Amino acid sequence: MGVSAAMVINLPFDVTYIIDTLEKNGFEAYAVGGCVRDSLRKEIPDDWDVCTSALPGQTAQIFKKHHIIETGLKHGTITLMLRHKPFEITTYRVDGKYKDNRRPETVRFVDVLKRDLARRDFTVNAMAYNPKTGIVDYYGGALDIAEKRIKCVGNPDKRFKEDALRIMRALRFAAVLGYDIEENTANTMIKNRGLLKNIASERISAELNKLLLADNIRRLLAAHLPVLTEILPELEPLIGFEQNSVYHAFDVMEHTLRSVEAAPKDLTIRLAMLFHDIAKPGCYKLSEKGASSFRGHEGVSADMSREILNRLRYDKETSKIVTGLVLCHGIDLDPNHRSVKRWLGKLGETQLRRLLLVKKADNAAKSEHFREKFPDNTAIISTLIDIIIEQQQCFSLKDLAVNGKDLIAAGITDGAQIGKTLNALLEMVVDEKIENDKEKLLKALQESPRFDIDPPPVYN
Secondary structure, three states, rough: OEOOOOOOOOOOOOHHHHHHHHHHHOOEEEEEHHHHHHOOOOOOOOOEEEEEEEHHHHHHHOOOOEEHHHHHHHHHHEEEOOEEEEEEEEEOOOOEEOOOOOOOEEEEEEOOHHHHHOOOOEEEHHHEEEOEEEEEEOOOOHHHOOOEEEEEOOHHHHHHOOOOHHHHHHHHHHHHHOOEOOHHHHHHHHHHHHHHHOHHHHHHHHHHHHHHOOOHHHHHHEEEEHHHHHHHHHHHHHOOOOOOOOOOOOOHHHHHHHHHHHHHHHHHHHHHHHHOOOOOHHHHHOOOOOOOEOOHHHHHHHHHHHHHHHHOOOHHHHHHHHHHHHHHOOOOOOHHHHHHHHHHHHHHHHHHHHEEEEEEEEOOOOOOOHHOOOOOOOHHHHHHHHHHHHHHHHHHHHHOOOHHHHHOOOOOOOOHHHHHHHHHHHHHHHHOOOOOOHHHHHHHHHOOOOOOOOOOOOOO
């Protein structure tokens, strides 16, 4: 471990400029962290960070002719804007005591790169690069990249107690990079998982989001379920809960993880898959004939999802979308115009298309017997949606050729009755019992002016 001049990274012009400028002023400077990791993985980094022996004030003085943002001066970081792009430049430092399992109370600036790299979370993030020196890798990050492994720098117990969010970050990096977590690191994550309760909900959800959108989600979460159930204890009853159905080949947790992985990389869809069966253990009933049932689990799962998303500080729109999908994931969608128009009216085009993705992912995680008995019809339904939208067929009140003013003019003045009447007319149009034509609708109204039909439910 140490320095390897053989490895060459093609630095962007602006990064080379920053390093050269700092060196010309008598200081050390290196590209550091994730940008080095991604470069060694033959990927183009999203961001480039620089570390230096220069103190923050010295760095600011050197680049005074440029736009500088004092991002975290207390912790040694300034942001330099070059051609409208930000570059963080941070002074070598060591961290003081951590008292909240998240951030150090103080930092101390040092002039030795190795001491700065020693404080970092994982070996793959603890490498630096300078065109003259080459790769600086004191802790085996390059080897861990080659062997696809996430491993803490130094003592993992110390690393996680310093910052408990690193437990979630380890999962996230492993999932996103397609790596395994080194055994000692993994065991220590589980040992310290209770520290996650000290982390702000917003930080937990931010890491959970990145984790859920990774490719390698099922295998990784299955191997580290104690961490997942620490932040989502409602999932724990799913582990090993058998469904006793020919339509299911896996227990509820395995089915859940498979459905998450089968879903497209859309956060609302993957959150919906994570929560869609969360109430099944609590709703389980066994009939006298030995048949299992989870009747009503969709509604209870939606309620539980809402509580979880609120606890993790998700925004209201995300919560509305996810809980709506969880509520509707068990409905039967028939591949015909009338059924599709009805659900378009209840859910809207965007949510109905999301629901198709949910059902496709759900079905992919069921048994082969289920897929043979109930062939996937989501493509047909998607085509029907395209046709209905393209032809501007009526499926909602806003598309109806008559409105409340027309009904008032026809002599219906009670607000509740107006609503019932409009919904009844809409139902007739959707069922293709009458054309969506104003004159024909008003004529039907004259022939039967009262429609005692409750409006259809709205799935939010």
